């Protein structure tokens with residue numbers, strides 16, 4: 001193990017990273033709160049300010065991935081679509097099998113300049129996670145309870161609010177609705193069988209209602225669906241704790257740009273289209289398993305320095321008062337921050353995931 005790698009695994013380094021993340025995050029949350037009156041005067045200005053404030057938080061995690069752990073992210077995509085990425089609104093459909101898949105998504109957002117403004121259809125529980133969840137409230141992230149009867153109205157309304165958003169964004173949808181586990185896979189394949197749908201090997205059966213409502217409400221605003229399939233080389237199982245320890249991973253993302261006009265408007269046809277998409281995604285994962293790569297050329301955008309510069313700025317600002325690192329108050333604060341971050345990281349761990357999708361459903365076999 002090299003000296004640098006040894007340093008990255010030191011608890012003191014983790015304490016400092018957690019301290020900077022928590023204190024800067026809370027400062028940003030406070031600043032976001034101060035923008036509330038501005039929403040009444042100029043909504044678009046308030047949105048633009050919040051995009052930049054949010055960047056200060058989420059880019060710290062991107063910096064940890066790109067600069068601290070040195071994780072490599074490779075993009076497989078059609079070179080003709082490449083110039084459009086970041087220059088239009090898009091709905092991103094991503095597989096949900098890895099604890100850091102959202103962070104790899106954020107990395108690409110940063111590389112295409114849409115990190116501060118990007119959105120997701122997120123489970124309601126995440127709205128209460130300090131810093132990230134609170135920040136999302138000001139970014140107009142769309143939350144759902146994963147109960148369609150309650151979600152259909154609120155999700156549609158939140159999506160309508162995004163129609164006049166002042167900057168380009170990617171709207172991320174994990175159509176599987178929950179992280180992949182063998183048990184959830186087994187249950188969802190029973191549902192697939194009961195619906196007469198082909199079985200998937202690498203994905204859970206997609207939930208189609210969220211996709212349909214998103215496409216319908218963002219039609220005319222979003223130009224395309226980016227069908228994205230993520231995998232890691234050498235069967236890596238990346239975690240946030242691994243990133244914090246400076247472990248380097250190798251992410252491969254395969255993206256196909258599909259113009260929104262190609263997606264059927266009718267709900268049943270749209271659902272069938274999504275099921276077919278997931279069958280194709282499954283075949284891409286099979287290709288990856290067999291060959292170690294996705295089909296097509298790679299055109300990776302380079303990592304940008306802004307996430308690192310932002311991180312260093314906050315480190316300098318917040319570590320200056322800590323010059324006497326043995327100061328008892330500072331250490332107590334760092335420990336508390338570290339415990340808080342450990343709890344937040346727990347939210348990303350699949351073992352601690354929800355039971356959504358675990359329950360066997362009564363099957364209606366025709």
Ligand SMILES: CC/C=C\C/C=C\C/C=C\C/C=C\C/C=C\C/C=C\CCC(=O)SCCNC(=O)CCNC(=O)[C@H](O)C(C)(C)COP(=O)(O)OP(=O)(O)OC[C@H]1O[C@@H](n2cnc3c(N)ncnc32)[C@H](O)[C@@H]1OP(=O)(O)O
Nearest residue numbers: 102105118122123146147148172175177188205207209210
């Ligand atoms: C160039 C680079 C390109 C790309 C870069 C990549 C990415 C970057 C992009 C953006 C990044 C931005 C931000 C990211 C930051 C952080 C993200 C972090 C995390 C948040 C993620 C989450 O919280 S995921 C969980 C919440 N989201 C969802 O659940 C979305 C999917 N779900 C739906 O759409 C649902 O339909 C719903 C939530 C709207 C409603 O849920 P409900 O449970 O009520 O669903 P359904 O009505 O769909 O369910 C009933 C129907 O489903 C059938 N059923 C029953 N059991 C199962 C089962 N186990 N599996 C599948 N289907 C099942 C049932 O039979 C019903 O069928 P019907 O025929 O009646 O529909």
Ligand SMILES: CCCCCCCCCCCCCCCC(=O)OC[C@@H](O)COP(=O)(O)O
Nearest residue numbers: 021060061064132178179344345348353354356
């Ligand atoms: C540089 C500082 C590093 C500090 C790390 C701070 C950690 C903050 C983590 C908060 C991240 C919140 C996003 C979690 C996304 C996620 O993974 O959600 C899971 C849901 O999709 C599905 O849930 P489930 O049904 O349980 O599978």
